[in-house]
Amino acid sequence: MLPLPQRVVEYIRAHSLLRAGEGVAVAVSGGADSVALLRILLELRNELGIVISVAHFHHGIRGADADADEAFVAGLASAHDLKLHLDRGEARVRAGKSNISLETAARQLRQGFFAQILQEHKANCVATAHTLDDQAETVLMKALRGAGSRGLSGIFPEHRCVAGRIVRPLLEVRREQLREYLRAQKQEWREDASNLDLSFARNRVRTRALPMLRDEVNPSVEHALAHVAEIARAEEQYWNDQITRLLPLVIVPGEPARGGGRKQTRSEGIAIDIQKLYQQPLAVQRRLLRAAAEKLGCGMEFEQVQAVLHLIAQRAERGAQNKIVELGAGWRVRLLFRELRFEVAEQKESSTGYALPLHIPGEVRVAALGTTIRARISEDNGKAKNASYNPHSVRLPEIAELVVRNWRAGDRFRPARHNSEKRVKELLYPLHLSEEEKRLWPVVAAGDRIVWVRSIDSPELRTETGERLSIEESAE
Template sequence: MEESVKRFIEKHQLLRPGQTIVLGVSGGSDSMALLHYFNEIRSKQDLRIIAASVDHGLRGEESRQDLQLVADICEEWDIEFKGVQCDVASYKQEHKLGTQQAARTLRYQFFHEMMQEAGADALALGHHGDDQAETMVMQLIRGTNIDALKGIPITRPFATGRIIRPFLSVSKQEIRTYCKKKGIRLREDPSNQEDTYTRNYLRLHVLPLLKEKNPRLSEHLQLMSERVREDLSYLNAQAEQALKAVVQLEPAGPEAAFDIVDFQTLPTALQRRTFHLILNYLYDGRTMDLSYIHEEQFFAMLDPVVANARLDFPDNLSLHRNYGRISFYFGKKDESSPYHFELQPGESIMLPNGSELTAKTTACRDAKEDQYTFACDVTHVKLPLIIRTRQDGDRMTLKGMSGSKKIKDIFIDQKVPIEQRADWPIVTDQSGNILWLAGLKKSNIGKKDSQGNWLQLHYKYKEEM
């Protein structure tokens, strides 16, 4: 086993001479083998090693004896030791966590403090190849994302350095053989033989069956984990570039948005990873209860037949499609309050959405009338003008039409985003005749040449101001 672990450490550059290493030690075979292995190599590698042990307070006197065993062996082997007792039961109740999650949280808090106190370079843990196999099978059962094949990382950043797992290259049986060969005293947690938890069930009932078909299962899955991580590292790097190229990220909120046409120029694999990067950005790395169903719902929104749609994700995150654009934001967009203003020629009014409408009269019709300018014979209009938001049943008569058209249908035809429709300005006269859906459509009222004055309106849209 020693040679296998040595090659694994060298391959992944897990250790350097002169480092300070904190060892997570529980008293079981995995961690006690780890403690023994590092004790054997510390003088050759010029390592400072510190054993850190946690009594979770879940098994009374038994767990206190586990802690004492580690303390006794560290004294015997002249290894620095620090142990702590935690009240997992109280922490679990206070934070509404499961037992295992509460224990893990307190354990890693202690390890974090130990590393900071010692200025340590690494925290070494005793996870082995069978742990890797259990993790990968468990993740495959629970999810459909390719990330499920990543398994336990060999190393990752933590506290003042990183976590390292030198035993991922060896099996549980190899560790047991090592402990027996070296005469290492152990205390195994009897709860490991209970199949209440999914991990234990897989360890006791599923993995043995798989190993009957392939005795080298743990080794093969560890190699698969390494290859998947390498491939995903490349995909994530490409997705990071795609994110910068096609997605607009807004720290305020935070929010994100992209044009669907641009997004769909990416290969499907990059679309998927970019989608998850967006979520990671918005959730700020928090683990959320997301499944493949959320991903499928998102990709359904990209279908060309969909014009407008909305999805609700965990933690009040909304995804909103408006024609060719998808936006991500938390909560509901502020609902616009209805407004109703009067406007006389020679006046301007600033609207709640930040746009501006100006009215004036001129002696002749302005030949430069455009999308944002409306003109009509003032004698055909009953002043003052009304500037208001839409109302149920609003219709207007358009140039060249014998009948009228619903304002709602005009918004749809013009592909106005749903969230902008509620506060879009509608211009009417005192008789209620809709003259202008500002910036979009004009009525044909008073459009014939006139010898009198002309009423001219100018709409300055907020994005142009």
């Protein structure tokens, strides 16, 4: 087996990641992976003819630990006489403002920092230390959420952005091999410096799912998942070329005019010729629909693609009522006689959501559902007070106000007897709801926290004073 740096140089050459004369900013968090990337590229810099600098971003979280990471990376750059790019941000503030997770906020800030390095011509590309293990985690998460070849492509060796490239030279190296390399080099690293990147889901895939699958199904499961990514990436490249060529051929310009002919369209949106779409194989139809939606800046999930194809398939049937599929992000698809129109959703369509205060105890009638939702102090209250402590029960803060509302994308909920929160979207999936039912499905929220979802077993709820709270829905 080749020494590690030699394997990395082969990977860099096979994917034309770096060219002689380029400035490469190595993103170093201080964790093992990125420190190893720096040391390996230092070994290779003469062979590759590159000029190395170090980039480190301080996310404004993890206090003294993050300061120590920064100092460690600065020391590393200085020891090797490398130029250092440093910047700071406030991930927690950004997360709060944009209502996104801390990891997402941290990633966005870091990516902005990389983009700035490239825009200011401080480097031709930024090198990040994603490993084969990161790739396997990504592919597994995508598969477990139902991806096609785009999702299964996982992390790309190279990502081109406006001002330059992000490259990942370690994408075929195992995390453990990097640690062995560092130990052999007697190079220290900062444990946990990079764990900020871990989303809740990735963390569980890394620490629970993959070790179990390795033991139970395939000892080289990470390599297998990396193969899935490699195969899917080539196919995705192929599809991108095909769809870029085909999409203009099925798009109809303008809008049908009353009395025949077409008028130039005032509105935003895209129309697709149904007959031309239908001449394509199913796989191409699906990709054309997704590409049309992406042109408008809204994605399409698999169920939405299927719903649109179902609209077309049943268009000949008499009495087919539904001619619209909602896409979210303010867009929808409407079936016309000869075309599918991607158009801005009318306001009234999206205003049927609801959010109603629910007192404890109390009840509220939800007109959109035709039902009443009640919060009441449970009758077995006396018994429950003496019951042993239940670690899974949810205690509401005194100030909590309950709100009955329709669920929203991004809502998460921990059902009874589950150890972790799930996306409400995924909890609803097995219920096989119609689009309309799904859109209006009720939840009860206490502040940011969902404490009840219709038809899903709720954890035990207790008020601040320890009383047991029941939430019930009835049709009267």
